[in-house]
Amino acid sequence: MKRITLILVTLLFGALIFVPGALADGGEMAAANVLAANGRTAEAIRAYENVVSQGVDDANLYFNLGNAYYQNGDLGRAILNYRRAAQLAPRDTDIQHNLALARAQAPDQFKQTPDTIVTIFLADMAGWLTLNETAVLTLLFWTVLCLALLVVRRLGHGRRQMLLKYSLLPLALLFLLSAFTLGSRLQTANTLKQAVIVAQVADVYAGPGEQYGSEFQLNGGAEVALYQTRGDWAQIGAPGAALRGWVNGGAVTAVNR
Helix, strand or coil: HHHHHHHHHHHHHHHHHCCCCCCCCCHHHHHHHHHHHCCHHHHHHHHHHHHHHCCCCCCHHHHHHHHHHCCCCCCHHHHHHHHHHHHHHHCCHHHHHHHHHHHHHHCCCCCCCCCCCHHHHHHHHHCCCCHHHHHHHHHHHHHHHHHHHHHHHHCCCCCHHHHHHHHHHHHHHHHHHHHHHHHHHHHHHHHCEEEEEEECCEEEEEECHHHCCEEEEECCCCEEEEEECCEEEEEEECCCCEEEEEEEHHHEEECCC
16 A cells, blocks of 8 residues: 555656646736737737746647747747647647647648547547646545545445445556556656647758758758757657757757757
């Protein structure tokens, strides 16, 4: 029991990495919204980015910033901020709609279709619950399971104890499923960084430097995996495609801040 508790606590502390920061200041957000509503998108972008630079991690902020970039013709940064908004509010239909709209206009699209029941399940969970919500749900199942075990021990022998014992199995399965989902999402977040090409066009080289020669190009808005960085260069790969190479670090930005 103690070992299981330690594992769960470790997972929950790992999830705390993704706890949103302070909410956006209402006055600054309102001022940026007014600029965007009046068509002053370049100024609105600067205002929104100023709020982001203060460490604010808010779905509405990223959504509005994505809209401003989209209106300004910057598809890469629009997709980047819609992705960030979707991580914090995966069930928001407006965010999902605008993200799908922007993705449909991206010249380079790499679709990675889940090929197993597990990957399909994890993808569905990521589209429904945030990482923090998954952690809270896991903790809730664990708490209910522990309380049920205590009650079973105190009831002694009898019909009520037998009924409660039978209820422990679905509770345990729900806890294990939730803990597995949490652990898998944490591992994915820590080992596979997702990123977006934010340059209008990025040359992809065979190595970390222009001396290696450009092999192909990726357009702004391409969603890639970020494997490592070396100096001013970043190694990226295209999900679901046998493409991997190096781009200038300023051409790509990680989704997770």
